[in-house]
Amino acid sequence: MTDRRTSIGNSRNPETHAAILDAAHELLAEHGYAGVSMEAVARRAGAGKPTLYRWWPSKTALLIELYEREKTRALAEIPDLGSAQKELVALIKGVHRFWRKTPAGQAFRSIIAEAQADDAALRSLRDEFLPRGRATATVILDRAQARGEIAPDADRELLLDVLFGFSWYRLLTHRLRDDTGAVERLVAALLAAAKAGGSLAGD
Amino acid sequence: MTDRRTSIGNSRNPETHAAILDAAHELLAEHGYAGVSMEAVARRAGAGKPTLYRWWPSKTALLIELYEREKTRALAEIPDLGSAQKELVALIKGVHRFWRKTPAGQAFRSIIAEAQADDAALRSLRDEFLPRGRATATVILDRAQARGEIAPDADRELLLDVLFGFSWYRLLTHRLRDDTGAVERLVAALLAAAKAGGSLAGD
Amino acid sequence: MTDRRTSIGNSRNPETHAAILDAAHELLAEHGYAGVSMEAVARRAGAGKPTLYRWWPSKTALLIELYEREKTRALAEIPDLGSAQKELVALIKGVHRFWRKTPAGQAFRSIIAEAQADDAALRSLRDEFLPRGRATATVILDRAQARGEIAPDADRELLLDVLFGFSWYRLLTHRLRDDTGAVERLVAALLAAAKAGGSLAGD
Amino acid sequence: MTDRRTSIGNSRNPETHAAILDAAHELLAEHGYAGVSMEAVARRAGAGKPTLYRWWPSKTALLIELYEREKTRALAEIPDLGSAQKELVALIKGVHRFWRKTPAGQAFRSIIAEAQADDAALRSLRDEFLPRGRATATVILDRAQARGEIAPDADRELLLDVLFGFSWYRLLTHRLRDDTGAVERLVAALLAAAKAGGSLAGD
DNA sequence: GGATAACCGAGACGGTACGTCCGGTCTTTGG
DNA sequence: CCAAAGACCGGACGTACCGTCTCGGTTATCC
Numbered sequence: 001m002t003d004r005r006t007s008i009g010n011s012r013n014p015e016t017h018a019a020i021l022d023a024a025h026e027l028l029a030e031h032g033y034a035g036v037s038m039e040a041v042a043r044r045a046g047a048g049k050p051t052l053y054r055w056w057p058s059k060t061a062l063l064i065e066l067y068e069r070e071k072t073r074a075l076a077e078i079p080d081l082g083s084a085q086k087e088l089v090a091l092i093k094g095v096h097r098f099w100r101k102t103p104a105g106q107a108f109r110s111i112i113a114e115a116q117a118d119d120a121a122l123r124s125l126r127d128e129f130l131p132r133g134r135a136t137a138t139v140i141l142d143r144a145q146a147r148g149e150i151a152p153d154a155d156r157e158l159l160l161d162v163l164f165g166f167s168w169y170r171l172l173t174h175r176l177r178d179d180t181g182a183v184e185r186l187v188a189a190l191l192a193a194a195k196a197g198g199s200l201a202g203d
Numbered sequence: 204m205t206d207r208r209t210s211i212g213n214s215r216n217p218e219t220h221a222a223i224l225d226a227a228h229e230l231l232a233e234h235g236y237a238g239v240s241m242e243a244v245a246r247r248a249g250a251g252k253p254t255l256y257r258w259w260p261s262k263t264a265l266l267i268e269l270y271e272r273e274k275t276r277a278l279a280e281i282p283d284l285g286s287a288q289k290e291l292v293a294l295i296k297g298v299h300r301f302w303r304k305t306p307a308g309q310a311f312r313s314i315i316a317e318a319q320a321d322d323a324a325l326r327s328l329r330d331e332f333l334p335r336g337r338a339t340a341t342v343i344l345d346r347a348q349a350r351g352e353i354a355p356d357a358d359r360e361l362l363l364d365v366l367f368g369f370s371w372y373r374l375l376t377h378r379l380r381d382d383t384g385a386v387e388r389l390v391a392a393l394l395a396a397a398k399a400g401g402s403l404a405g406d
Numbered sequence: 407m408t409d410r411r412t413s414i415g416n417s418r419n420p421e422t423h424a425a426i427l428d429a430a431h432e433l434l435a436e437h438g439y440a441g442v443s444m445e446a447v448a449r450r451a452g453a454g455k456p457t458l459y460r461w462w463p464s465k466t467a468l469l470i471e472l473y474e475r476e477k478t479r480a481l482a483e484i485p486d487l488g489s490a491q492k493e494l495v496a497l498i499k500g501v502h503r504f505w506r507k508t509p510a511g512q513a514f515r516s517i518i519a520e521a522q523a524d525d526a527a528l529r530s531l532r533d534e535f536l537p538r539g540r541a542t543a544t545v546i547l548d549r550a551q552a553r554g555e556i557a558p559d560a561d562r563e564l565l566l567d568v569l570f571g572f573s574w575y576r577l578l579t580h581r582l583r584d585d586t587g588a589v590e591r592l593v594a595a596l597l598a599a600a601k602a603g604g605s606l607a608g609d
Numbered sequence: 610m611t612d613r614r615t616s617i618g619n620s621r622n623p624e625t626h627a628a629i630l631d632a633a634h635e636l637l638a639e640h641g642y643a644g645v646s647m648e649a650v651a652r653r654a655g656a657g658k659p660t661l662y663r664w665w666p667s668k669t670a671l672l673i674e675l676y677e678r679e680k681t682r683a684l685a686e687i688p689d690l691g692s693a694q695k696e697l698v699a700l701i702k703g704v705h706r707f708w709r710k711t712p713a714g715q716a717f718r719s720i721i722a723e724a725q726a727d728d729a730a731l732r733s734l735r736d737e738f739l740p741r742g743r744a745t746a747t748v749i750l751d752r753a754q755a756r757g758e759i760a761p762d763a764d765r766e767l768l769l770d771v772l773f774g775f776s777w778y779r780l781l782t783h784r785l786r787d788d789t790g791a792v793e794r795l796v797a798a799l800l801a802a803a804k805a806g807g808s809l810a811g812d
Numbered sequence: 813g814g815a816t817a818a819c820c821g822a823g824a825c826g827g828t829a830c831g832t833c834c835g836g837t838c839t840t841t842g843g
Numbered sequence: 844c845c846a847a848a849g850a851c852c853g854g855a856c857g858t859a860c861c862g863t864c865t866c867g868g869t870t871a872t873c874c
Contacts, residue, residue: 443859443860444861444862445859445860455861455862455863456863
C-alpha cells in the first residue's frame with residue numbers, strides 16, 4: 001500500500017488520487033468511521049495532508065467521492081420489471097445489500113454523521129448528493145405513473161422520503177439485516193395508498 | 204427498625220450537575236453539535252473535566268441525559284383522542300415540534316452522529332434510548348388494536364420503524380419544517396394498510 | 407494492608423498514623439519517588455486524604471517523618487572509637503548504607519527534589535531537618551577537637567558541607583555503591599587539612 | 610558532484626525553537642521550577658504542545674537544552690593561570706556565579722529534581738550531561754598533573770566528586786552566597802592531599 | 813450521662829498538567 | 844507551476860493528582 005510514489009510535476013497524479021481513496025476504503029473497512037481521519041488516510045496512502053486538502057475540501061467530500069466510486073461499481077440501474085412493486089423492492093433491497101456488503105454503508109453513515117456537525121456538509125448532502133441517489137427512483141416512479149400504478153397527484157417526494165427514511169433508520173441503528181419481507185410489505189402499503197390517490201396524494 | 208443505610212462520602216452536588224447540563228444546553232443552542240466539547244462544557248459550567256467524566260463516561264451519555272431532561276419538560280403523554288390517526292399524528296408532530304423548538308433536536312442529531320463512530324454508543328442508543336421513546340407509541344397502538352383500528356397480526360415494529368425513520372430522515376436533512384399534511388397522509392396510509400391486515404401484517 | 411480501621415474518638419489514631427507511614431514506605435520501595443502521591447498513599451493506607459493533610463501539611467512533611475522513623479530504627483549514634491578518622495568514616499559509611507538498604511534513600515532523594523520546587527520545603531529542609539542530621543557529626547567533631555585532632559579554629563561547617571555534599575552527590579546520581587576506600591581517603595584529606603589549622607581553618 | 614542530500618518537507622523553525630527556550634527561561638526566572646510546565650511554556654511561547662514534544666521528549670530534555678544554551682553564553686573555558694589552585698577556584702566560583710546570576714541555577718536544580726523521579730532522566734544526567742561539565746575540570750587537572758601539582762596516581766574522579774558535590778550541596782540548599790574563602794580553602798585542602806599522593810591517591 | 817468536639821473513611825469538587833491525536837495551514841524542496 | 848512531505852498552531856481528548864470541602868458516623872472527654 002505504501003509503494004513509493006513520487007511527484008510527477010505540475011499535474012494531478014492519478015495514482016496518488018486512487019491511493020488516497022483506497023486508503024480511505026481500507027480504513028473504513030477495518031476501523032469504521034472513527035478510524036478515518038485525514039491524518040490516517042494521508043499516512044496510509046503515503047501522501048501529504050495538503051495533497052488531500054487540495055482535492056477534497058473536507059473529510060465529507062472525500063467520503064462522498066469514495067461512496068460514489070463504490071456505487072458505480074456495485075449498483076446498477078433498475079430495469080423495467082413490469083410492476084412498480086417489484087422495481088421499488090429491487091431498488092431498496094439493492095441499496096441495503098450495497099450498504100451491507102461493502103464499506104459503502106460505513107461511508108454513508110459517516111457522511112450523515114459529518115453533516116450533523118457541519119452545515120456546509122449538510123447542504124451538500126441534501127442538495128447535491130441525495131438527489132443523485134433519488135434519480136433512479138424517479139425513473140421507476142415515472143414508469144409507475146405511466147402504467148397508472150400510482151395516481152397522477154401522488155406525493156412522490158413523500159413516498160421517497162418514507163422509503164429512504166426507513167432505510168436510513170435501519171442503517172443508522174445497524175439493523176439492516178432483520179428483513180423478513182418488511183420492504184415488500186412497506187412498498188405494497190405505500191403503493192396502495194399512492195394508487196388510491198387519497199391518503200398519499202398531494203394536497 | 205430504622206433505615207440502617209449509611210451513605211458514606213460526599214454526595215453528588217445537584218447544582219454542579221444542573222450547571223453542566225445547562226452549559227451543554229447553551230453550547231448546543233449557540234454553536235450546534237460541533238461546539239459541544241467536554242472541554243467547553245466544563246469551562247462554561249465552571250466545572251472540572253474529571254467531574255464530567257465522573258458522571259458521564261462520554262459525550263453521548265451527557266447528550267442523552269440532556270435530551271431526556273428536555274423531553275420530560277416538553278413532551279407530554281398522548282391522551283386518548285378517539286382514533287389512532289389523531290393520536291399518532293399528535294405524537295409525531297409533537298416530536299417534530301420538540302426537535303424544532305428546543306436544542307433537543309441538535310442533541311438528538313448529535314447522539315445519532317456519535318453512535319456512527321462508536322459501537323457502544325450505538326448499542327446504547329438502539330437498545331436503551333430508542334425503546335424508551337417508542338413506549339408512548341406502544342400505548343397508542345395498544346389502544347388502536349383494542350378499538351380494532353389495526354389488525355391483531357399487524358407488524359407494529361415495522362410501522363414504528365417507518366414513522367420514526369421518516370422523522371429521522373427529516374431531522375437529519377434539516378427538513379423538519381416543510382410539513383403540509385405529510386404526517387397526516389403518511390399515518391393514514393400506514394393505518395389503512397395495518398387495518399386491512401394485508402400488506403402491513405406480519406408474515 | 408487495608409484492614410478496616412475506624413475512628414477511636416477525638417484523639418489521633420496511632421494505627422492510622424502507622425498505616426499511612428507504612429503505605430508511603432511501601433510505595434517508595436516499589437515505585438520510587440514518582441509512585442508516592444498523597445492520593446496513592448491514602449488509597450493504600452485505607453485512609454482519607456484529609457486525614458493525611460490533617461497531620462502533614464505536604465508530601466515533604468510526610469516523607470520527612472518517614473525518613474526519621476526509619477533513621478531511629480536503623481541509625482545508631484557513633485560511639486567513641488578512638489580517632490576522628492574512624493568515627494567520621496563510620497558515620498558517613500553508615501549513612502550511605504542506610505540510604506542503600508532501606509527506602510530511606512528514596513525518601514531523602516524525594517525530600518531534596520521536593521525542596522527544589524517549594525521554598526517552604528527548602529527552608530524546612532535546610533533549617534530544621536539537616537541540622538538534626540549534623541548533630542551526630544558535631545559530637546564527633548567535639549571529641550576530635552578535645553583530642554587535638556583538629557585545630558581549634560577549623561571551619562567545621564565547611565568540613566561537614568564537604569562530607570555531606572559528597573554524600574548527596576553520590577546519592578543523587580545513584581552512585582552510592584562504587585566505594586573503594588573513597589570515604590576513608592576523603593576523610594583523611596579533610597582531617598589533615600583541619601589539623602594543620604591552615605587551609606581548612608576559618609578566616 | 611553536488612551534495613545529493615535532499616531533505617523534503619518543511620524544516621524546523623528556529624524562531625519557534627528560540628521562543629520556546631525563551632519562554633522556559635522567563636518562567637524559570639519568574640516562578641521557579643514549579644512554574645515550568647510544558648503547558649505553560651507552550652502557552653507563553655505561543656506554540657502548540659505537540660511542537661514541544663516533537664523536539665524534547667520530556668521537560669528534563671528541554672531544561673537541559675536551556676541550561677546548555679545559557680552555559681555557552683555565560684561560561685568560558687578556564688585559561689592557564691599558572692596554578693591548579695587558581696584555576697580550580699576560578700572554575701568553581703565561575704559555576705557558582707553562573708548559577709546565582711542566571712536562571713541556569715533554577716534550571717539545574719530542576720534537572721536534578723526531575724532525575725530523582727525518572728530513571729531515564731537520571732541516566733541521561735549522569736552519563737551525558739555531567740561528563741560534559743567535567744570536561745573543563747579535566748583540562749585543568751591535566752595541566753596540574755603536567756606541572757606536578759598533583760600526584761600521578763591521584764584519584765581525580767574523587768577530587769571532582771568532592772568539588773561538585775560541595776557545589777551541588779550549596780546550590781540545592783540555596784546557600785550559594787555565604788562564601789568567605791570557603792572554595793579557596795577547600796581546593797587548597799584537596800590539592801594538598803592530591804599532591805602528597807597519600808590520602809587522595811587511588812587505591 | 814448527655815453534649816461536644818475531634819477524629820475517621822469516603823469521595824465529590826474546581827483545578828492544573830500530562831502526553832497524544834487530529835484538523836487545517838504554511839513552507840520548503842524538487843519534478 | 845504544482846505535487847509531496849512534513850512542521851506548525853490550536854485545541855480537544857481522557858487521566859492523574861492536587862488540596863479543600865462536605866458528608867455520615869464514632870468515641871473519648873468535659874460539663
